[in-house]
Amino acid sequence: MILSLLPQAATRIGEPNRVAMGFFFLFIATTLGITWWAARRTRTTEHFYAAGRTISPGQNGIALAGDYMSAASFLGIAGLVSTTGFDGLIYSTGWLVGWPVVLFLIAEPLRNLGRYTFADVVAVRLSQTPVRIASAIGTLATVSFYLIAQMVGAGGLIRLMFGIPYETAIVIVGVAMIAYVLFGGMLATTWVQIVKAVLLLSGAAVLALLVLARFHWSPAALFAAAADKYGAGVLAPGRLVSRPLDAVSLGLALMFGTAGLPHILMRFYTVPDARAARKSVFYATGLIGAFYLMTFILGFGAMVLVGPDAIKSVEPGGNMAAPLLAEFLGGTPFLGFIAAVAFATILAVVAGLTLSGAAALSHDLWVSVVRKERADAVEQLKVARIATVGLGILGVLLGITFKGQNVAFMVGLAFAIAASANFPALVLSIFWRRYTTAGAVTSMLLGTASTLILIYLSPTLQVDVLKHPSAWFPLRNPALVTMPLSFLSGIVVSLLTSNRREAEGFDGVARRMHLGPTA
Amino acid sequence: MADTRLADLAAARWKVQVALTAAMVALYFGFILLIAYDKPFMARLVAPGLSLGILLGALVILLSWLLTWVYVRWANTHYDAALDRLRE
Numbered sequence: 001m002i003l004s005l006l007p008q009a010a011t012r013i014g015e016p017n018r019v020a021m022g023f024f025f026l027f028i029a030t031t032l033g034i035t036w037w038a039a040r041r042t043r044t045t046e047h048f049y050a051a052g053r054t055i056s057p058g059q060n061g062i063a064l065a066g067d068y069m070s071a072a073s074f075l076g077i078a079g080l081v082s083t084t085g086f087d088g089l090i091y092s093t094g095w096l097v098g099w100p101v102v103l104f105l106i107a108e109p110l111r112n113l114g115r116y117t118f119a120d121v122v123a124v125r126l127s128q129t130p131v132r133i134a135s136a137i138g139t140l141a142t143v144s145f146y147l148i149a150q151m152v153g154a155g156g157l158i159r160l161m162f163g164i165p166y167e168t169a170i171v172i173v174g175v176a177m178i179a180y181v182l183f184g185g186m187l188a189t190t191w192v193q194i195v196k197a198v199l200l201l202s203g204a205a206v207l208a209l210l211v212l213a214r215f216h217w218s219p220a221a222l223f224a225a226a227a228d229k230y231g232a233g234v235l236a237p238g239r240l241v242s243r244p245l246d247a248v249s250l251g252l253a254l255m256f257g258t259a260g261l262p263h264i265l266m267r268f269y270t271v272p273d274a275r276a277a278r279k280s281v282f283y284a285t286g287l288i289g290a291f292y293l294m295t296f297i298l299g300f301g302a303m304v305l306v307g308p309d310a311i312k313s314v315e316p317g318g319n320m321a322a323p324l325l326a327e328f329l330g331g332t333p334f335l336g337f338i339a340a341v342a343f344a345t346i347l348a349v350v351a352g353l354t355l356s357g358a359a360a361l362s363h364d365l366w367v368s369v370v371r372k373e374r375a376d377a378v379e380q381l382k383v384a385r386i387a388t389v390g391l392g393i394l395g396v397l398l399g400i401t402f403k404g405q406n407v408a409f410m411v412g413l414a415f416a417i418a419a420s421a422n423f424p425a426l427v428l429s430i431f432w433r434r435y436t437t438a439g440a441v442t443s444m445l446l447g448t449a450s451t452l453i454l455i456y457l458s459p460t461l462q463v464d465v466l467k468h469p470s471a472w473f474p475l476r477n478p479a480l481v482t483m484p485l486s487f488l489s490g491i492v493v494s495l496l497t498s499n500r501r502e503a504e505g506f507d508g509v510a511r512r513m514h515l516g517p518t519a
Numbered sequence: 520m521a522d523t524r525l526a527d528l529a530a531a532r533w534k535v536q537v538a539l540t541a542a543m544v545a546l547y548f549g550f551i552l553l554i555a556y557d558k559p560f561m562a563r564l565v566a567p568g569l570s571l572g573i574l575l576g577a578l579v580i581l582l583s584w585l586l587t588w589v590y591v592r593w594a595n596t597h598y599d600a601a602l603d604r605l606r607e
Binding site for chain 1: 599
């Protein structure tokens with residue numbers, strides 16, 4: 001009955017919205033102010049890549065959450081739940097389960113063994129040049145695909161919500177992200193993440209509370225209302241997990257890919273020590289978990305109050321469910337606020353991605369491989385900034401190139417590469433004495449290449465994007481094949497090329513992994 | 520002497536890491552496999568509006584966080600204390 005009072009044309013999404021513009025410019029002004037403040041404190045590479053290692057566990061926990069909660073998860077999952085019900089919730093849980101793995105296996109050793117990038121850890125007792133090149137390839141592949149997905153999403157979203165042309169939106173995002181990273185480095189990027197995470201979490205919380213207020217503060221009453229209106233099926237699994245192997249493969253990519261995302265890993269270098277790194281993951285997991293629990297309420301709230309048909313009429317993918325819900329509950333001003341939050345979310349995520357890509361280009365490739373550690377501090381910082389501008393421009397160009405393309409699969413692809421190239425190399429180098437340079441290079445290159453090839457041959461690309469009737473490779477996400485392949489090839493090649501000097505280096509690694517670099 | 524103590528600590532930490540990671544894998548993939556193989560079970564209502572699927576989904580999130588809490592508790596008390604003794 002509520003639905004009938006809400007004609008579908010009633011939404012003001014896509015019209016220039018003064019409140020949205022106001023909030024958006026406030027966000028830009030605040031974050032540029034932060035960048036100006038951070039720029040005066042960014043004088044060395046230690047500042048540029050790692051914020052001088054001065055970030056507290058609580059701050060880093062919020063920033064990690066900010067780096068991870070992209071607009072795709074906010075808008076995408078709310079949309080999926082509002083149009084499919086329970087099936088959308090499978091994603092809500094999947095996006096969280098990687099975090100405990102990050103904590104148990106990666107966070108502390110990474111902080112104790114590395115300086116700026118995860119390649120520092122893999123290369124610590126192996127040959128620098130081949131390992132750095134292979135890890136940079138894994139990093140840049142992960143970052144590029146994630147960046148394309150974010151940029152194309154950003155362009156479409158901003159056009160939809162603010163009525164700004166796609167290309168203009170991409171350029172605005174590109175210029176802002178370059179400004180944050182170029183001038184303010186990791187310190188500015190961290191605070192942009194913190195501002196964004198607080199806005200996103202509080203925006204989602206207010207939205208969830210406004211929904212619950214209409215259902216006697218009971219989530220079950222909300223779910224029951226959804227079942228009354230659209231059938232009990234919305235509370236039960238539908239067609240999403242019709243093929244178990246697909247679900248397990250995607251689950252592997254999400255669970256272990258999180259622990260291989262370069263922009264997430266880089267955050268552990270911003271805190272003073274391993275203990276702080278540990279605490280920051282605990283905070284991050286709590287915040288991200290709370291956020292995904294709220295998507296249950298937002299999704300079903302949008303389903304009951306706005307309705308799946310009205311949501312799909314604005315955008316077929318369902319991505320406008322949360323903004324439409326905000327408009328229904330709080331009118332145009334609240335719509336404007338949520339739209340600005342979504343924009344801020346994209347900006348913060350692309351800034352983090354750009355910084356981690358720039359670190360791979362300058363710290364791993366230029367300083368280690370090309371200059372063999374002979375570059376002085378001034379040159380290192382200069383190269384890091386050149387890499388930032390280069391990557392930023394590349395991001396804008398890729399965003400424009402892929403306009404109108406279906407790039408949703410690229411996030412899954414980025415996670416699959418992270419799980420199949422970066423994660424196995426990290427785990428084996430941290431925990432396995434007999435890992436060799438040849439093993440590391442093989443597992444990283446084979447992990448990256450096999451993921452790219454199998455994604456190309458999968459239904460995700462062949463059927464969804466290229467519109468062919470069938471695909472050669474059955475799985476939509478290849479992690480189930482590529483992750484074991486990467487582990488196995490790394491182990492077999494290491495055993496074939498056993499190297500006593502590299503194995504003896506493990507004693508130092510084992511010590512430093514627990515006691516830190518000072519011991 | 521310090522080296523065998525470090526090796527013991529590394530072994531103890533490895534056990535905790537493997538056990539907790541295995542618990543996480545079992546938790547999440549158990550949830551996914553239930554969805555895949557027993558949809559009627561997940562559709563069952565435990566209260567009006569609350570299906571077992573939604574309840575278990577929320578539990579996966581809460582238990583994941585609980586597992587990180589277990590690890591942080593262990594590390595803050597046992598692991599850190601052992602590290603402090605090693606540093607002396």
